[in-house]
Amino acid sequence: MASAAKTSEAPYRELTITRVFNAPRDLVFKVWTDPKHLSQWWGPRGFTNPVCEVDLRVGGELRIVMHSPDWGDAPMKGTFREINAPERLVFSNIAVDKDGKTLLEGTTTVTFEDQGGKTKLTVHTHARGVAPIAVQMLAGMEQGWTESIDKLGDYLRQI
Amino acid sequence: MPQDRLSATFSALADPTRRAILARLASGETSVTELAEPFAMSMPAISKHLKVLEHAGLIARSREAQWRPCRLEAGPLKDIAGWVEHYRRFWEDSFDRLDLYLRKLQKGEKKNGRKKK
Numbered sequence: 001m002a003s004a005a006k007t008s009e010a011p012y013r014e015l016t017i018t019r020v021f022n023a024p025r026d027l028v029f030k031v032w033t034d035p036k037h038l039s040q041w042w043g044p045r046g047f048t049n050p051v052c053e054v055d056l057r058v059g060g061e062l063r064i065v066m067h068s069p070d071w072g073d074a075p076m077k078g079t080f081r082e083i084n085a086p087e088r089l090v091f092s093n094i095a096v097d098k099d100g101k102t103l104l105e106g107t108t109t110v111t112f113e114d115q116g117g118k119t120k121l122t123v124h125t126h127a128r129g130v131a132p133i134a135v136q137m138l139a140g141m142e143q144g145w146t147e148s149i150d151k152l153g154d155y156l157r158q159i
Numbered sequence: 160m161p162q163d164r165l166s167a168t169f170s171a172l173a174d175p176t177r178r179a180i181l182a183r184l185a186s187g188e189t190s191v192t193e194l195a196e197p198f199a200m201s202m203p204a205i206s207k208h209l210k211v212l213e214h215a216g217l218i219a220r221s222r223e224a225q226w227r228p229c230r231l232e233a234g235p236l237k238d239i240a241g242w243v244e245h246y247r248r249f250w251e252d253s254f255d256r257l258d259l260y261l262r263k264l265q266k267g268e269k270k271n272g273r274k275k276k
Contacts, residue, residue, distance in 0.1 A: 017250045023261040031260065041260040044252035121257075123250055 018122045025112050028119040029086035032110065042066070047074075058083055062091055078108070086112055093125075168235040171215035176200070177208050181231060184218060188228040 021028055031037035039052035043066040051065035062078040074095070082090035089110040106125050113120040171177055180194060195205040209229060212218045216235050220227050 015247060015250070017247070017254065019254045019258070021258055021261055023265060027261065027264065028257075031257065031264070037260070037264075041256035042253055043256075044249055045256065121254070125250075 015125045016122065018120065020115060021119045021121055023119055024117055025086050025114045025119045028121060029089075029112050032089065032112075033083075033085075039064075043074075044068075051075075056080065056083060062093075081107070088112070167215040168217065171211050171217055174208070174211075177212055180205075180208060180212065181217060184229060184231040188221075188230045190226045190228055192226075194229060 031041070033054060033056050035052040035054045038054060039049040042049050042052065042064060047066040047068045049064055050067050051063060053061070053063045055061050058080055060080050062080065064076050066074040066076070068074075076093060076095050078091040078093040080089070080091045082088060089112075090107065092105070092107050094105050108126075109122075109124045111122045111124075113122070172181075176198060179198070183189060183194060183197070191202070191205065191209065194209075195202055198205065209218065209220070213220060216232055218229050219232050220229050
């Protein structure tokens with residue numbers, strides 16, 4: 001039962017991470033989209049990717065199961081929304097727990113900018129789901145909640 | 160962090176009423192009656208929400224006082240904050256590995272005879 005948690009009212013949390021890689025754009029795009037390469041670097045240190053499938057076409061699926069001896073399996077799946085080689089890649093991504101329950105839903109946009117032989121890579125994720133809400137609660141960012149949320153923040157700091 | 164507890168916390172937080180209850184409890188212990196006041200909801204409906212929150216470990220209800228006040232338990236929320244921090248770290252770590260991998264690939268390419276530049 002892949003019952004996605006009710007996320008329709010959930011606000012978004014955005015995350016943008018940028019880095020310049022000393023490699024030509026075509027190569028960076030290739031290691032992002034070829035599962036043979038993707039499985040070699042995806043995920044935190046200590047994780048391997050025993051499952052890494054990429055169906056590189058709009059509507060095609062991306063499926064990765066990360067594995068580490070300490071954490072076990074961490075599955076993730078997504079669907080390609082936009083493919084514009086070698087500049088831009090948009091895919092939905094869903095992290096699920098081992099029972100297939102949705103932990104987090106998001107859309108990730110990856111842009112590859114040519115910088116004279118180097119590549120500026122930007123990953124932008126809109127994460128929707130209950131996890132972002134909790135963080136906004138903690139940070140007191142969600143509008144309309146400010147006062148009580150500030151108190152919550154204070155309270156949490158004291159503990 | 161145990162995944163099951165994380166899932167329970169996530170589903171508990173998915174509901175706006177339950178989030179509002181938590182926000183209210185952030186200002187201190189409250190009785191169920193007081194807690195129910197701002198909501199156009201029956202007591203049983205509120206109790207149901209409280210049970211979900213209690214099950215997720217987000218609130219605790221005193222067994223001692225007659226009026227069984229509810230209070231916020233911060234632990235699971237901290238877990239979630241940590242989890243989202245992991246999400247950022249996921250990308251940072253992946254970028255580190257991508258960087259190493261690209262270096263390795265390019266080195267190999269040079270060794271195997273220079274390809275077109």
